[in-house]
Amino acid sequence: MQRPVPLAQNSLLDALPTGDHAFLAPHLIQVELERGRLLYDPGDAIDHVYFPHDGVISLMTLMENGAAIESSTIGPEGALGLMAAVAPRQSLSRAIVQTPLRAARIGAERLHEAWERSPALRDLVDRHGEALYGHAIQSVACNALHSVEARFCRWLLTCHDRISTDTIALTQEFLADMLGVQRTTVTAVARSLQDKGLIRYRRGVVDIMDRAGLQALACECYGVIRNHYHRLLGT
Amino acid sequence: MQRPVPLAQNSLLDALPTGDHAFLAPHLIQVELERGRLLYDPGDAIDHVYFPHDGVISLMTLMENGAAIESSTIGPEGALGLMAAVAPRQSLSRAIVQTPLRAARIGAERLHEAWERSPALRDLVDRHGEALYGHAIQSVACNALHSVEARFCRWLLTCHDRISTDTIALTQEFLADMLGVQRTTVTAVARSLQDKGLIRYRRGVVDIMDRAGLQALACECYGVIRNHYHRLLGT
DNA sequence: GCCGCACTGTCGAGTACGCGACACTCAAGC
DNA sequence: GCTTGAGTGTCGCGTACTCGACAGTGCGGC
Numbered sequence: 333m334q335r336p337v338p339l340a341q342n343s344l345l346d347a348l349p350t351g352d353h354a355f356l357a358p359h360l361i362q363v364e365l366e367r368g369r370l371l372y373d374p375g376d377a378i379d380h381v382y383f384p385h386d387g388v389i390s391l392m393t394l395m396e397n398g399a400a401i402e403s404s405t406i407g408p409e410g411a412l413g414l415m416a417a418v419a420p421r422q423s424l425s426r427a428i429v430q431t432p433l434r435a436a437r438i439g440a441e442r443l444h445e446a447w448e449r450s451p452a453l454r455d456l457v458d459r460h461g462e463a464l465y466g467h468a469i470q471s472v473a474c475n476a477l478h479s480v481e482a483r484f485c486r487w488l489l490t491c492h493d494r495i496s497t498d499t500i501a502l503t504q505e506f507l508a509d510m511l512g513v514q515r516t517t518v519t520a521v522a523r524s525l526q527d528k529g530l531i532r533y534r535r536g537v538v539d540i541m542d543r544a545g546l547q548a549l550a551c552e553c554y555g556v557i558r559n560h561y562h563r564l565l566g567t
Numbered sequence: 568m569q570r571p572v573p574l575a576q577n578s579l580l581d582a583l584p585t586g587d588h589a590f591l592a593p594h595l596i597q598v599e600l601e602r603g604r605l606l607y608d609p610g611d612a613i614d615h616v617y618f619p620h621d622g623v624i625s626l627m628t629l630m631e632n633g634a635a636i637e638s639s640t641i642g643p644e645g646a647l648g649l650m651a652a653v654a655p656r657q658s659l660s661r662a663i664v665q666t667p668l669r670a671a672r673i674g675a676e677r678l679h680e681a682w683e684r685s686p687a688l689r690d691l692v693d694r695h696g697e698a699l700y701g702h703a704i705q706s707v708a709c710n711a712l713h714s715v716e717a718r719f720c721r722w723l724l725t726c727h728d729r730i731s732t733d734t735i736a737l738t739q740e741f742l743a744d745m746l747g748v749q750r751t752t753v754t755a756v757a758r759s760l761q762d763k764g765l766i767r768y769r770r771g772v773v774d775i776m777d778r779a780g781l782q783a784l785a786c787e788c789y790g791v792i793r794n795h796y797h798r799l800l801g802t
Numbered sequence: 803g804c805c806g807c808a809c810t811g812t813c814g815a816g817t818a819c820g821c822g823a824c825a826c827t828c829a830a831g832c
Numbered sequence: 833g834c835t836t837g838a839g840t841g842t843c844g845c846g847t848a849c850t851c852g853a854c855a856g857t858g859c860g861g862c
Contacts, residue, residue: 393708403704469638473628476747512711
């Protein structure tokens with residue numbers, strides 16, 4: 333499989349001029365986090381900001397009854413908790429590691445200091461917030477208007493863009509949670525996609541076989557969200 | 568009917584210290600806009616920012632096929648296009664006037680100048696963006712998980728909070744668009760709510776009869792979103 | 803007064819998905 | 833090897849909502 337774009341380091345960090353990057357560099361720590369790791373729950377103070385290099389973090393809206401549904405995702409083109417660069421903040425979402433993650437982490441206070449000194453960083457934080465908002469409002473529409481199959485395909489593509497293999501470790505149960513549907517529905521859709529030759533799956537693992545085919549079935553939201561990031565962050 | 572909170576002028580403007588408010592005041596123009604007026608479409612440059620005094624603006628995500636669905640609303644507790652205070656921006660949503668609107672309007676450039684001089688305004692812009700984001704991600708979950716009836720009730724309550732009467736001018740067709748469902752579904756739900764004595768409606772008009780009853784049927788999202796605004800903007 | 807239209811009411815068929823139950827199977831651990 | 837449990841397959845029923853069609857009805861304009 334040919335990937336659409338090669339994976340770089342984190343796009344936000346790469347976009348910073350060298351001088352500004354130097355404000356951050358001494359405080360960035362490389363971390364590796366396992367799948368399923370909980371980073372934030374709603375109300376948690378944001379004490380660290382994560383810049384993924386490879387892998388995906390899910391942002392999920394948590395309901396009173398414990399149901400959680402994905403509102404957006406954070407990959408190498410973005411950062412988790414970036415709004416805390418401006419001022420101390422609480423997380424609004426649950427943030428969990430969706431695929432094994434390599435990321436650079438920095439303390440929120442250190443980042444804030446850099447933010448005060450770097451106009452380029454301020455601009456980036458601002459644009460990133462806008463892109464994330466665009467991601468969220470597209471998901472609003474998507475959840476209301478599009479079929480589970482279309483959303484399933486969009487999800488696979490978005491995830492595939494952000495990791496370095498064609499194999500995604502992922503149970504149907506987990507995906508059902510993300511999409512906010514029943515597991516049995518996911519099973520049926522996965523079956524149908526496999527029959528069409530677009531994916532192959534076995535216990536807890538999905539292989540992407542035909543990206544173009546998935547794109548044909550995915551809703552427009554996939555492209556729209558990509559474009560937001562492109563336009564606002566120039567990745 | 569007793570309203571939960573008395574309507575003030577725009578909360579954001581009120582929250583500014585007098586000195587900072589003075590930066591804006593010379594450039595604020597009072598406008599009255601009729602229902603249905605289109606303020607922005609996706610991609611439009613944001614040249615004016617609106618601070619509602621009374622009435623509601625809907626932000627809608629527009630799909631390729633022309634379908635549009637509400638992602639959030641702007642009332643006297645917020646502002647439309649506020650992110651343009653930071654830097655020139657394009658609208659991501661369609662913004663239309665949902666109920667007859669009185670608002671203060673200011674040119675984006677004037678606002679940006681004030682933003683550069685006023686730390687209080689910068690803080691407010693920032694918090695407002697966060698609240699709007701919280702609104703959006705709650706809507707993501709709501710659209711995926713909650714019934715049309717619950718969302719209908721939430722919508723009525725949110726609208727009611729932001730206007731000064733118990734009567735809302737509103738066709739079922741319009742509401743169906745906002746919620747992203749069929750008109751016939753809205754008709755059925757409206758009928759059921761009227762039978763329960765919670766609302767009364769006639770051609771293009773809905774009267775709120777029993778707020779508490781509506782709250783009982785509305786989903787938790789109503790309260791969650793209110794709390795976001797409360798916590799972040801102290802309204 | 804009448805016309806035309808926007809808004810609402812209703813009906814029926816079709817479907818996507820929820821929800822619960824249960825059986826099967828692979829993988830890891832002992 | 834066997835056990836255990838997590839993950840998957842499947843079935844069936846119920847229901848919320850879609851989709852299209854058409855018939856009423858109040859309101860504004862002429």
